[in-house]
Amino acid sequence: MKIAMLGGTGSIGEGFVLRWAEKHEILVCSREIERAVNVACDYTNILSNKGIQCCTITGCGNEAAIKDADVVVLSVPYQGVISLLEKLSPLFKDQIVISLVVPMKKNKWFEYTPPKQGSAALEIQEILPKTVKVISSYHNVSARKLANLELSLDYDVVVCGDDDKAKKTVMDLTHEIKNLRPLDGGGLASSYMIESLTPFLINLAIRNGLSDLGVKFV
Numbered sequence: 001m002k003i004a005m006l007g008g009t010g011s012i013g014e015g016f017v018l019r020w021a022e023k024h025e026i027l028v029c030s031r032e033i034e035r036a037v038n039v040a041c042d043y044t045n046i047l048s049n050k051g052i053q054c055c056t057i058t059g060c061g062n063e064a065a066i067k068d069a070d071v072v073v074l075s076v077p078y079q080g081v082i083s084l085l086e087k088l089s090p091l092f093k094d095q096i097v098i099s100l101v102v103p104m105k106k107n108k109w110f111e112y113t114p115p116k117q118g119s120a121a122l123e124i125q126e127i128l129p130k131t132v133k134v135i136s137s138y139h140n141v142s143a144r145k146l147a148n149l150e151l152s153l154d155y156d157v158v159v160c161g162d163d164d165k166a167k168k169t170v171m172d173l174t175h176e177i178k179n180l181r182p183l184d185g186g187g188l189a190s191s192y193m194i195e196s197l198t199p200f201l202i203n204l205a206i207r208n209g210l211s212d213l214g215v216k217f218v
């Protein structure tokens with residue numbers, strides 16, 4: 001598949017590129033093409049230094065990637081993703097869009113700040129054409145652990161969405177990351193539950209001297 005990582009130059013983008021590039025063609029997308037090209041080159045070098053053969057990792061602007069992608073991953077902060085998608089929306093057709101986006105702010109502690117639609121995922125579905133299949137997932141995966149290919153990610157990943165075929169594609173992509181277990185979390189309307197866990201996990205980590213907390217259902 002061809003996977004476009006919008007904001008793929010950032011913290012969580014790196015881990016997904018490194019983990020998926022063995023099997024998939026990856027487009028690392030940025031607001032600045034030069035930055036995307038440099039970062040794509042860095043990711044390729046990281047894999048090649050580990051002796052890992054990968055498909056192509058190409059840097060490009062956010063706009064250029066959408067048309068040809070099968071899957072578009074939104075790895076951009078909430079503060080930027082809505083205006084970005086309002087601009088890019090006409091370029092989308094029937095892609096699978098994976099939202100990792102968590103609207104949150106820090107007061108004394110981190111707080112979930114959903115939009116009026118109820119969650120970032122529902123707001124994103126409203127902006128994009130109806131033919132686009134929005135899937136909400138990966139909000140509770142640590143960027144640091146994901147980017148460290150030596151580390152095992154013994155987490156569960158809840159996948160929410162209204163299109164079963166698209167949800168299966170994302171669950172299959174999750175299986176490709178060693179030890180991550182995808183769980184069907186129902187429709188996109190359930191996204192607020194997994195989005196809101198992120199600030200909760202960060203607060204738990206800060207208050208208890210922990211780091212990189214994830215979720216495991218037993």
Ligand SMILES: NC(=O)c1ccc[n+]([C@@H]2O[C@H](COP(=O)([O-])OP(=O)(O)OC[C@H]3O[C@@H](n4cnc5c(N)ncnc54)[C@H](OP(=O)(O)O)[C@@H]3O)[C@@H](O)[C@H]2O)c1
Pocket residue numbers: 006007008009010011012013029030031032035036074075076077078079080081084100101102103138139140141142143144
């Ligand atoms: N970090 C985590 O552990 C983690 C875990 C799960 C989910 N998430 C979610 O994943 C998303 C990305 O998180 P992150 O930590 O990777 O963020 P980040 O490193 O701060 O930003 C990711 C990329 O987004 C682009 N960006 C930043 N501000 C933007 C704006 N105003 N408009 C358009 N693009 C912008 C930047 O790319 P360019 O400058 O190259 O355009 C940046 O490299 C967030 O929604 C977050 O809630 C994060």
